[in-house]
Amino acid sequence: MSNAQNHGAAHKLGPLGAEPELSGTSQMVQETVHRFAQEVMRPVGIKLDRMTPEEVIAPGSPYWEAHDKFTGLGFGVDGLLELEPAERAKTMSILFEELGWGDAGLAITYGAGLLPALMSAMFGNAFCRSLAPDEKLGCWAITEPDHGSDSLDANGMIFHPQGTYGRPNCVATLRGDEVIINGQKSAWVSNGIAAKVCILYCAADSGSGVDTKRGAVIIVPLDAEGVSRGKPLDKIGQRALNQGELFFENVRLSKDHILAGPDQYLDAVYAIHTFANALMGTVFTGTARAAFELALAYAHERKQGGLPIIRHQSVASRLFHMFRKVEAARALSQRVVLYNFTSPKASLHAAMTAKITATQTAFEVANDALQIFCGNGLTREYPIEKIWRDARASLIEDGCNEVLAIKGGYYLIDPELL
Template identity: 60%
Template sequence: MATQSAQEINVQSPVDYRNLDAPIYSWDAIPKCQLGMTGSEATLPEHIAEFQKILRDFAINVARPIGIKLDRMTPEEVIAKDSHYWEFRKKYLELGVTVEALGEMEPQEAALLFSILFEELGYGDAGLAISVGAGILPQWLCAKFGRKDLLEEFPDEVLGCWGITEPDHGSDMLDPSRSVVYPGSSYGRPNLVADLTGDDIILHGQKSAWVSNGVIADVCIIYCAADSGDGPSASDGCALVFPMNLPGISRGKPLDKLGQRALNQGEIFFDNVRIPRKYLLAGPEDYQRAVYCIHAEANALMGATFTGLSQAALDLAIDYAHERVAGGVPIIQHQSVRSRLFHMYRKVEVSRSITRRGLNFNNDPQQGTPSLCTAMFSKTTGTQNAFEVTSDALQIFGGNGLTKEYPLEKMLRDARASLIEDGCNEVLALKGGSYLIDNDKLS
């Protein structure tokens, strides 16, 4: 095709920028944009912007101070009846964020609010944010599966947990399609099996100490191997949602761990527990879809939560860099500090962008099947950046960052845990890479 010259194209006369609504002549002589509460974010809808302010206030004045108190307690003290955890839980429920309310919003508006909600909860305390996230997963998946009967039985006020990892099976429980398993090897016998051969479902075995809210939850969503008569199969498992007060259910001790100490985690044991069929959310024929669904949701939640943690660490570091004097000037005057802060800011922006973009894509009504690979991008990027940003923030605080007088050492511990939970990042990369295979190009 012939190339047109500039003269052949209808070129308008030069624009008089002085007549535009925001002319460059209104800029300062030395231009500088003041970024917002969450960086270079476009203007939000007014009702969401107002709610974000409420969430930020909640993060700073409720979640963070309670999270710091819980961090210094024993795991038993964290879940005691007089613990500040229950104060946090009560005040969170007062915010009025429910699965039903999110379901009534336009899908992509709900995705934006979902991201902002967990960013701000993560800004306050990552462990408490994950407790909230795990706490709604039973209801969230019931809504995804259209189970209004179970939503009525287990409203949002009922604290949930998600049991998937087992003593002998961690991140590989997220791989029923066996796309990560080493060639010629086996994942071995499952630790928990649902017997589907009778009128009721019989659960026998255990879930690992890493069940978030496991020791305190009132309702559980379980993903496990199923036996339909030919022996247990982890690839043809089932998903169940049921109350935690059924006979035969017991719980282990709350886990004592490095980070996210405000988040209760612990084992659940099932001694031939009889589960009525009405609590079956997904049978063997739907199991891979069920794992895909909850994994996409949980990974997006992780990306948002640890974006919020990164933002909190960055904000603290920027403030401290203006206050701390070394070499005769506030340390932000030093080139190495400014360079470090720039790259911290860049990583926070990347994490937020990829999380919001992924949630927007996966909640597009025209999209159909969500992209688990995209949710994995969000989780691995957000958590890796959170670990790096909190580490750099601690470095800016210097020796003070190592003390419990400042929240940075706690934030670093919380971020470190995120690289393992909800699928360790290395396994997610292997599994995510399998979604990039185009079999047509291999034939």
């Protein structure tokens, strides 16, 4: 009898690993969202993965039924913001980890979908909030065809001294009581092809020329005259998340639609980027956990050499390191969300650590899981190849990890030590 058999089974952890006992509210959230993730998101995500991008968002697609069911869960923006900050942090961490466990693409579509509502509520703008009710799918448009990660570096912190931003692809002209929007946003606008309302970040011209550091944040109803859309992207992963270009041709709105003007623009970029990166940390902790759990179950079922493969040392060792990485990603992501919800000023570079750690973990764990499934993992008969593809996309979205690391490193500079 092996040493492992002599020592018996390890202490079984809870659904969220080495997590202290959850409060009644947190347990309710975990159980409710996990059931939704298991019964709705996973099967729908698999269906959407095998459809064309146009079919995914067409009327009658299971995408819309799943979205309605998510809205029906009742995790609306106002309710979340009414929670005491520490409880809100715990609730949102559990909520989005379970969504990421269910399907990464759908998790991002739900998270991005709430951004116009969330930011309007956080800025205390009742008019903009009225344009973005929870049930109305939203999108966040910031990157442009010629301006990717540099759009997230609005303060120019990591800009090369010999570089030039060049002409913005999208500009809001602020004149009197009106804002006029012209240009386009890149094909990577999450929910861009299906959303009803957009939180638009763009350069602004308030009379003294175009300024990319003093831009504007505008809540744009996407049925406004002059708004059009490109084709949804056909991607390797996260195919349940529709992404595509938005075009603005003399889109005229009242100034009431401006959520943040030129004087608040840098703070508004900081705020949404901080929230989005922390959100990515929790979502892809869930994706990593999904890959680990599938590999662990398969390692008990699959036999080679007359034994379940988990009895082979290399497989057991690989699984342990996968488990270790998931636990570390969860601990960091939850800690960052808690810090940012309870501190006087949220920390962007802390949010970046959560995003980079969790997304890198998700891809590494999914890659190891695929290796444990071996040849079977390459087939669509098993779910791991889809999770692997979904995780790969996360290393790029919301700022590619390389650029985030450079910007995060610059935030560590202490002028007093120079």
